[in-house]
Amino acid sequence: MLELSGRTHRDGDLAIEAVDLRRRFGDTLAADGISLKVPRGSVFGLLGPNGAGKTTTVRMLTTLLRPDSGTARVAGYDVVRDAVEVRRRIGLVGQYAAVDEVLSGFQNLFMIGRLYGMNGAQAKKRANELLERFDLLEPGKKSVKTYSGGMRRRLDLAASLVVSPPILFLDEPTTGLDPNGRAATWDIISTMTKGGTTVMLTTQYLEEADQFAEQIAVIDHGKVVAEGTPAQLKARLGKSTLVVHLHDGMTEAKAIAAVTPFAASPPAVRQNELVVQLRDLDQTAEIIAALARVGGNLDQIHIAKASMDDVFFELTGKNRAQEGVAA
Ligand SMILES: Nc1ncnc2c1ncn2[C@@H]1O[C@H](COP(=O)(O)OP(=O)(O)OP(=O)(O)O)[C@@H](O)[C@H]1O
Ligand SMILES: [Mg+2]
Numbered sequence: 001m002l003e004l005s006g007r008t009h010r011d012g013d014l015a016i017e018a019v020d021l022r023r024r025f026g027d028t029l030a031a032d033g034i035s036l037k038v039p040r041g042s043v044f045g046l047l048g049p050n051g052a053g054k055t056t057t058v059r060m061l062t063t064l065l066r067p068d069s070g071t072a073r074v075a076g077y078d079v080v081r082d083a084v085e086v087r088r089r090i091g092l093v094g095q096y097a098a099v100d101e102v103l104s105g106f107q108n109l110f111m112i113g114r115l116y117g118m119n120g121a122q123a124k125k126r127a128n129e130l131l132e133r134f135d136l137l138e139p140g141k142k143s144v145k146t147y148s149g150g151m152r153r154r155l156d157l158a159a160s161l162v163v164s165p166p167i168l169f170l171d172e173p174t175t176g177l178d179p180n181g182r183a184a185t186w187d188i189i190s191t192m193t194k195g196g197t198t199v200m201l202t203t204q205y206l207e208e209a210d211q212f213a214e215q216i217a218v219i220d221h222g223k224v225v226a227e228g229t230p231a232q233l234k235a236r237l238g239k240s241t242l243v244v245h246l247h248d249g250m251t252e253a254k255a256i257a258a259v260t261p262f263a264a265s266p267p268a269v270r271q272n273e274l275v276v277q278l279r280d281l282d283q284t285a286e287i288i289a290a291l292a293r294v295g296g297n298l299d300q301i302h303i304a305k306a307s308m309d310d311v312f313f314e315l316t317g318k319n320r321a322q323e324g325v326a327a
Pocket of ligand 1: 030049
């Protein structure tokens with residue numbers, strides 16, 4: 001695993017600490033030795049493709065699934081021995097909605113407030129506040145059965161925010177939401193983190209992890225394959241890409257000969273472009289000179305800095321199109 005942060009934490013600073021969590025389902029090692037440290041008050045992103053082990057990890061950390069081996073502490077309590085204490089301190093939005101279909105949106109939120117000890121007036125106020133923030137005031141009066149997927153998703157999220165837990169787990173919180181829903185979600189989450197809430201979220205939206213998580217762990221096949229801040233991951237892993245536009249004066253053969261000395265891997269031809277992963281961005285000037293010698297000019301050369309997509313591909317060998325993830 002690539003440990004990029006080099007940070008150390010005193011145990012008391014950690015909201016979540018997992019050590020070597022393992023869980024098997026039949027022949028599948030859904031979690032194959034997951035270790036994580038999440039400082040209090042931070043937003044931590046678990047990023048990985050379908051089947052990577054994100055939900056399995058979240059379920060173990062939220063006491064819903066017993067690890068085969070390994071340990072985890074959440075808010076200082078062991079997730080197996082002190083499960084009740086852990087549950088008091090966490091909120092969870094699952095990947096699949098968990099609200100009561102028969103009740104209205106308002107009734108769902110109101111009921112949760114009452115269950116957590118709010119009086120009627122407080123529970124009503126909180127329910128209406130959340131319905132308004134998630135643009136559900138009108139639908140909030142109707143039975144959840146009648147909701148669209150996006151509406152249910154927003155209600156599910158609102159449900160986890162009725163009481164503000166110190167640690168919030170969000171399993172793909174914005175999947176299925178339209179841009180407004182995603183923006184509203186992030187608005188609320190950032191308000192909570194300003195108030196000191198620790199957030200662990202799973203996502204397949206790379207730009208979401210990039211934008212919001214302070215620390216990211218990339219997981220694949222049940223293992224953490226890299227960890228660090230988004231900037232660290234990009235700097236360490238994302239090689240810069242050179243794209244050369246091919247034309248009559250710049251044939252594929254000429255371009256390949258010119259760039260190969262600078263390439264990290266064999267150049268690829270895509271339509272009428274040559275795509276090259278560069279070993280070192282500092283060699284830009286030499287590369288441009290080499291291309292100029294075989295007839296290239298600056299208009300036909302483009303250098304892109306690594307994106308989170310590149311990082312993800314580099315680590316897991318999968319891109320989002322292959323995963324079937326909507327942009
Ligand atoms: N209850 C279960 N029974 C059998 N196999 C399971 C079970 N839960 C998870 N798995 C398997 O464990 C692996 C990890 O699944 P998990 O749901 O943790 O992945 P994920 O990263 O959350 O994926 P997704 O992005 O699709 O939600 C997968 O191969 C999955 O099929
Ligand atoms: Mg999942």
